[in-house]
Amino acid sequence: MRGILGALCVFCALPAWAKLPVLSPLPLPEATVEVGGTARKGWVLYTVRPGDTLAGIAARYGVDPRHILWSSGLKDDRLQVGQELRIPLVAVEERKPRIPPGVEVYRVRPGDTLASLSQRFGLSPLELVSANPSLESLDRLVAGSLLYIPKKTKGLLVALPEGETLVDLARRFGLSPLEVAKANGLEDPTALRPGDLVLLPGIEAKATYQRLLAKQEAERQARLEAERKRQEELRRLAEERRRREALRQAQLRQAQVQRPQVRRVSYQEGGMRWPLSGFRITTYFGGRGAFQRYHTGIDLAAPYGTPIVAAKSGQVQVAGWSSFGYGFHVVLDHGGGVETLYAHMSRIAVRPGQWVEAGDLIGYVGSTGWSTGPHLHFEVRVNGVPRNPLAYLP
Structure with a gap:
């Protein structure tokens, strides 16, 4: 009844317009959400920019560089542009954690080592x-991070855990609470708060030190292995260079072997002089390829109109046009079955039956017949068989 009367009383308290007949259900009150206070901890996502260092970022946000390392899952303080960091933010405490007297706070500088x-x-x-x-x-020490340096009493420095007292901490490590209080300059051990640093005299972090020594040795072995692989790669590259050079030298030797071997003939045995001056050899005597016919002489490239002289004294046997692709050409008979042929001339300067001495003008360089440019095709024939002209030239 009281609940009903209460409800009626609430209804009676409503204004007149609210007492009209209700044709539809009244809407339920909206749900409310309570927002708590600002979180004391959180992270800022930061993208590394050119020139950033871990120490500089930590100083900018007022945090220990190591906390950025731990929050971001980094192994060292080397940063890359574009890398995303998680920077932990901690609300300003009412007071800083207490540090025992005789313990100095040192900020690591670049180049510092343990x-x-x-x-x-x-x-x-x-x-x-x-x-x-x-x-x-x-x-590796992170530049800008903090280290605690015990100046007097040596021991293990730990933060007082939440829910523990100095007495609990001392008993856990088998120490006298009075001894711990004295080492930390405390008259009232209950004045400590969670997060305050407590020096446990005589206690050494041997397990941590052994773990760090093992990690140091593993890192040393990793560096040695990386250096070994680097040296192996350098040796492989050097061997590859030596192999390529040896292959190149072998190819050069093979090319020299394939070039026709020339036996020089003295002038008394039938030696000759060069029929041109100011030339270069573009094709040698011998085979030229699978789909090219055997080259029966040598080609001497020279400017159009360069004088051509007799390579040796003899009688002009042929002086005219060739139907075999030589164009304007001259053939000299030197006796003993030895002949020389001069092809692709632009103009002939001798006539059949004429006698010439070595060095006499017999024609001019041209590109007649089967020719792709001005040059002299020079042949030496012995008893009608083409021979390598280089064997007869100086």
């Missing part, structure tokens, strides 16, 4: 690792 810092501060690598058990490498 070995150099150990030597600088008079600590062993194990003592330095114990004060910084979150280190990920003995060789």
Whole structure:
């Protein structure tokens, strides 16, 4: 009844216009959403730009560079342009975590190593690792990150976990709470808050140090393996270059072997002089290819109209046009079955039956007959058989 009366009372309290007959169900009140306070933690997605460094980005956002490494899943501080980083943001605390007296905070500089810092501060690598058990490498320190340097008491430096007290921490490591409080300069151990750093005197992070040593050795072996592969690749490339050079030299030797071997003939045995000056040999005596006929002489390319002289004294046997592709040509008889032929002349300067001496003018370079350009086709025949002219020339 009270619920019904309450409902009626609420209805009576409505204005007159609201007491009209209801023709359709009243709409239900809209659902409400409560928004909590701003999250204390989160990330900023940052795209690496040219010139960015991990230390510079960390300083810009006021975070430890190592936190960016861990949040972004990076193994080292080498960045690439366009790479996306997750930068953890932590709301400003009411106070900074407490650091025990006698512990100095050091910001890592470029070039710092665990070995150099150990030597600088008079600590062993194990003592330095114990004060910084979150280190990920003995060789690579992230520039801009923070290291804790124990100046007095040495030991393990840890953050007080949530829900634990100094007494709990001391008992877990088998230490006297009074001893731990004294090492941390505490008169009231209950004043510690979660996240405050606690120095546990005499405790060494041996397991962490051994893990880092094993990682260091694995990285050293990886570098040695990478260097070995690099040297193997260099040797392979050098061997490939040597092989190509040997193949090139073999091809050159083969080409020299295939070039007709020339036995020089002295002038007394029938030697001759060059019939041209200022020329270059474009085709040699011998075979020229599977689909080309045997070349019975040598071709001497020279400018159109270059004088042609007799290679040796003799009598003009032929001086005229050839029906075999020689064009205007001259044949000299030198006796003993030796003849020379001069083809593709532009003009003939001798007549049949004429006697000429070696060096006498007999015609001019042309491109008559089967010719593709101005040159002299020069042949030497012995008893009607073509011979290599180079064997008779100086």
